[in-house]
Amino acid sequence: GADVTLVVRDPARAALIAGQGIACREGAVSYVARPRVARTVPDGGVDVLVMAVKAGDLPAVAASLPQGIGPQTLVMPLVNGIPWWLAGAGGETIQAVDPDGILQRRFLPEQVVGSVVYTTATVEGPAAVRVTGSQKLVLGALCPDRTAAVAALAQRLRAYGIGIEVCDTIVDAVWNKVALNLATNPLSVVTGAPLGQLCSDERLQPIVSNILDEAWRVAARYNARPPMTREDMLNRGRAAGAHRTSMLEDYRKGRPLELSAIADAVFELAARVGMDLPVSRAVVDMARFQTMPPVA
Numbered sequence: 001g002a003d004v005t006l007v008v009r010d011p012a013r014a015a016l017i018a019g020q021g022i023a024c025r026e027g028a029v030s031y032v033a034r035p036r037v038a039r040t041v042p043d044g045g046v047d048v049l050v051m052a053v054k055a056g057d058l059p060a061v062a063a064s065l066p067q068g069i070g071p072q073t074l075v076m077p078l079v080n081g082i083p084w085w086l087a088g089a090g091g092e093t094i095q096a097v098d099p100d101g102i103l104q105r106r107f108l109p110e111q112v113v114g115s116v117v118y119t120t121a122t123v124e125g126p127a128a129v130r131v132t133g134s135q136k137l138v139l140g141a142l143c144p145d146r147t148a149a150v151a152a153l154a155q156r157l158r159a160y161g162i163g164i165e166v167c168d169t170i171v172d173a174v175w176n177k178v179a180l181n182l183a184t185n186p187l188s189v190v191t192g193a194p195l196g197q198l199c200s201d202e203r204l205q206p207i208v209s210n211i212l213d214e215a216w217r218v219a220a221r222y223n224a225r226p227p228m229t230r231e232d233m234l235n236r237g238r239a240a241g242a243h244r245t246s247m248l249e250d251y252r253k254g255r256p257l258e259l260s261a262i263a264d265a266v267f268e269l270a271a272r273v274g275m276d277l278p279v280s281r282a283v284v285d286m287a288r289f290q291t292m293p294p295v296a
């Protein structure tokens with residue numbers, strides 16, 4: 001297999017995983033993954049850097065990378081929401097996701113692999129992960145002359161059993177997933193409902209549909225054409241059944257909500273073209289309200 005190093009910043013957890021590996025459950029299949037474990041990203045010799053952290057942690061990750069992560073390293077952010085690179089190469093940044101412009105400065109568009117993650121994964125313990133349902137990773141080059149490099153990476157990942165779709169228009173795929181996240185993640189925090197219920201309950205499903213429509217209207221203003229219809233999205237959500245969104249998981253654990261990338265960045269891009277998203281804003285405001293300490 002590939003030579004994989006898992007970067008774990010917590011020393012106790014790093015020692016645990018180095019000793020016993022990670023117990024993985026994928027549907028009915030269980031196995032132990034035994035990657036090499038490090039506390040920081042190795043300085044050199046890295047072909048592909050996978051950044052699977054919450055969007056708000058990306059600037060800190062970028063700031064901590066060693067010099068050895070240079071233009072020769074492909075960088076694959078497995079992160080929900082509007083990616084920093086959607087700002088383009090013009091020097092403008094998306095404040096909500098890249099407030100100091102560090103991501104835009106640290107990574108060249110040529111080295112970034114645009115990525116969209118469809119999975120339902122839950123961390124069950126310090127060295128245990130569970131994945132339910134089907135998984136898919138959509139990859140695409142940001143620059144046309146990097147298409148072959150991304151195709152080669154996809155080929156390698158497929159050989160390890162990862163479901164990969166390579167897409168010529170990764171921006172469309174990004175907006176597709178952003179719409180799903182904007183429509184379901186904040187509402188899951190407000191209601192506590194799992195995905196299946198959000199997309200089928202007669203009181204919640206219309207809210208989800210309205211937010212999907214709002215997100216698609218913004219996407220259209222940026223010339224993106226998300227490939228899924230509203231009904232495709234609702235069916236995907238229904239199929240996820242009792243799965244709780246990653247944002248609801250974070251809320252229940254008292255962790256920060258990933259609203260900057262999933263909501264604020266969409267509002268920022270919408271405002272640039274003179275649009276407001278009233279239903280999305282109302283639900284996002286309520287989700288934020290849920291995280292405030294109770295009034296004494």
Ligand SMILES: NC(=O)C1=CN([C@@H]2O[C@H](COP(=O)(O)OP(=O)(O)OC[C@H]3O[C@@H](n4cnc5c(N)ncnc54)[C@H](OP(=O)(O)O)[C@@H]3O)[C@@H](O)[C@H]2O)C=CC1
Binds near residue numbers: 054055061119123
């Ligand atoms: N879970 C899911 O089903 C799905 C998640 N996603 C998206 O994937 C991304 C990752 O989500 P998920 O895996 O669920 O998130 P988790 O919060 O479960 O895991 C994120 C991990 O990132 C680690 N981390 C954060 N900052 C650093 C750093 N500077 N150095 C090293 N490690 C760091 C955290 O470490 P520590 O434990 O030390 O805090 C944590 O283990 C998010 O954008 C999410 O929205 C997309 C599709 C589905």
Ligand SMILES: CC(C)(CO)C(=O)C(=O)O
Binds near residue numbers: 119180185195247
């Ligand atoms: C499962 C899904 C699609 C829910 O919106 C997701 O991406 C998440 O939980 O963050």
